Amino acid sequence: MKQNISVVPLLFTRKWTLSIKMLRGFIKMGKTRFFPKRDYHFDHMKNLCLVYFKLTALCNLRCVMCGQWGEKGVMKNCDISEEAKKILPLEDYKRVIDEIAPYRPIIYLWGGEPFLYPHIIPLVKYIVDKGLYVSVNTNGTFLEKHAEVIVRDKWSTIFVSLDGFRETNDTMRGRGAYDRVLNGFAAINREKKRQNSIYPILGIVTTVTNMNYQDLDRLAEASREYKLDVHIFNLGTYTNDRIVAAQRVFMKEKLDTDIDCLAAYNTGYNAHIDGQKLYRILQNIHQKDFGHPMITVPALNPEKIHTYYADLETPVRNHCIVPWCQTNINYNGDVHFCADYPDYILGNIKAQSLKQIYNGERANLFRKTINACEGGMFPGCLRCYQNMLFGEKIRGY
Ligand SMILES: C[S@@+](CC[C@H](N)C(=O)[O-])C[C@H]1O[C@@H](n2cnc3c(N)ncnc32)[C@H](O)[C@@H]1O
Numbered sequence: 001m002k003q004n005i006s007v008v009p010l011l012f013t014r015k016w017t018l019s020i021k022m023l024r025g026f027i028k029m030g031k032t033r034f035f036p037k038r039d040y041h042f043d044h045m046k047n048l049c050l051v052y053f054k055l056t057a058l059c060n061l062r063c064v065m066c067g068q069w070g071e072k073g074v075m076k077n078c079d080i081s082e083e084a085k086k087i088l089p090l091e092d093y094k095r096v097i098d099e100i101a102p103y104r105p106i107i108y109l110w111g112g113e114p115f116l117y118p119h120i121i122p123l124v125k126y127i128v129d130k131g132l133y134v135s136v137n138t139n140g141t142f143l144e145k146h147a148e149v150i151v152r153d154k155w156s157t158i159f160v161s162l163d164g165f166r167e168t169n170d171t172m173r174g175r176g177a178y179d180r181v182l183n184g185f186a187a188i189n190r191e192k193k194r195q196n197s198i199y200p201i202l203g204i205v206t207t208v209t210n211m212n213y214q215d216l217d218r219l220a221e222a223s224r225e226y227k228l229d230v231h232i233f234n235l236g237t238y239t240n241d242r243i244v245a246a247q248r249v250f251m252k253e254k255l256d257t258d259i260d261c262l263a264a265y266n267t268g269y270n271a272h273i274d275g276q277k278l279y280r281i282l283q284n285i286h287q288k289d290f291g292h293p294m295i296t297v298p299a300l301n302p303e304k305i306h307t308y309y310a311d312l313e314t315p316v317r318n319h320c321i322v323p324w325c326q327t328n329i330n331y332n333g334d335v336h337f338c339a340d341y342p343d344y345i346l347g348n349i350k351a352q353s354l355k356q357i358y359n360g361e362r363a364n365l366f367r368k369t370i371n372a373c374e375g376g377m378f379p380g381c382l383r384c385y386q387n388m389l390f391g392e393k394i395r396g397y
């Protein structure tokens with residue numbers, strides 16, 4: 001099955017400058033894997049290759065499996081108006097971008113729904129004007145409204161979440177989401193043609209659950225019409241009570257941190273997925289030529305897919321490299337390594353530079369602690385999306 005790096009040759013055929021920017025990121029990630037992991041007295045910013053900006057916690061949808069706003073979501077009962085007040089001003093992001101631009105990382109914007117961040121348009125323009133690669137992960141419901149400016153400002157990549165056809169997608173993501181996403185694709189493609197531009201590279205992310213997995217091949221087939229550049233199948237982040245309990249104890253003991261976020265991924269939406277059937281469906285998808293790459297995250301040896309769902313406690317990736325080359329800046333300025341689990345705070349960009357935070361004591365304590373763990377990951381890291389993307393593949397998987 002195709003790995004995420006297979007996007008690079010695709011981009012090369014569309015726009016070689018973009019592909020070089022992305023390749024640079026993969027090379028840095030490779031370096032952090034092959035060279036010894038240094039904890040102290042090393043400038044880790046040198047290896048920074050991917051920076052997540054979680055622009056806002058707010059979202060206009062309530063996707064059932066979402067760790068933030070879903071049925072078990074950690075934000076479910078929060079005071080929305082209070083969360084809205086916490087967002088960073090554009091100036092703070094500009095300062096961080098100025099600081100990290102020399103390291104040429106890929107910038108990944110997400111949320112909540114990133115289009116609910118009021119300054120997203122000038123922010124992306126600022127990033128693009130700095131010559132950085134920017135990828136935006138959106139639920140796609142605001143694409144139509146902003147299509148003209150997205151193409152005009154040459155956003156590098158947009159990944160739109162689409163989980164099925166109308167009925168399935170809207171059961172998972174909310175009524176009307178499917179039609180708004182399709183209208184968004186049409187608007188972007190129309191603008192690309194009108195403005196004679198290849199930007200943005202357009203992708204779908206399909207989060208696999210027990211509600212949609214039997215329909216993935218039909219969805220892949222239909223995606224030909226959307227004039228896509230890439231389609232990613234995300235096998236999903238999930239966990240169970242035992243792993244959450246083990247992580248809770250571990251994080252308290254070793255890093256004096258209370259954890260809230262992991263339990264939100266114990267959704268049940270990965271239960272009873274027939275791994276053999278999913279394997280046949282994915283195999284079918286990967287054997288066909290859709291004119292754009294189909295990528296599965298994590299890329300597993302096909303016969304092992306059942307393990308992913310049936311045996312959650314068996315790792316399929318280990319040795320997380322995220323703390324050595326990536327970081328996430330939360331909407332309130334807090335900096336974390338783990339984008340989906342913002343429990344352990346490294347520092348806040350309103351008080352310190354990113355370099356001070358990234359090379360700081362709390363960051364190094366985290367690195368040292370995870371490095372000392374068996375397999376180079378914490379008990380809660382099993383099936384973490386970031387580790388699925390960037391962890392080391394365990395032999396056989
Ligand atoms: C949290 S959303 C934020 C961006 C935007 N609101 C969206 O939906 O695309 C980022 C991605 O995580 C995916 N996602 C949601 N729940 C998930 C889960 N339990 N496991 C893995 N990915 C999930 C979404 O489908 C989306 O592609």
Ligand code: SF4
Nearest residue numbers: 059061063066069139
């Ligand atoms: S649109 Fe994204 S952030 Fe909003 S509920 Fe759905 S997955 Fe979560």
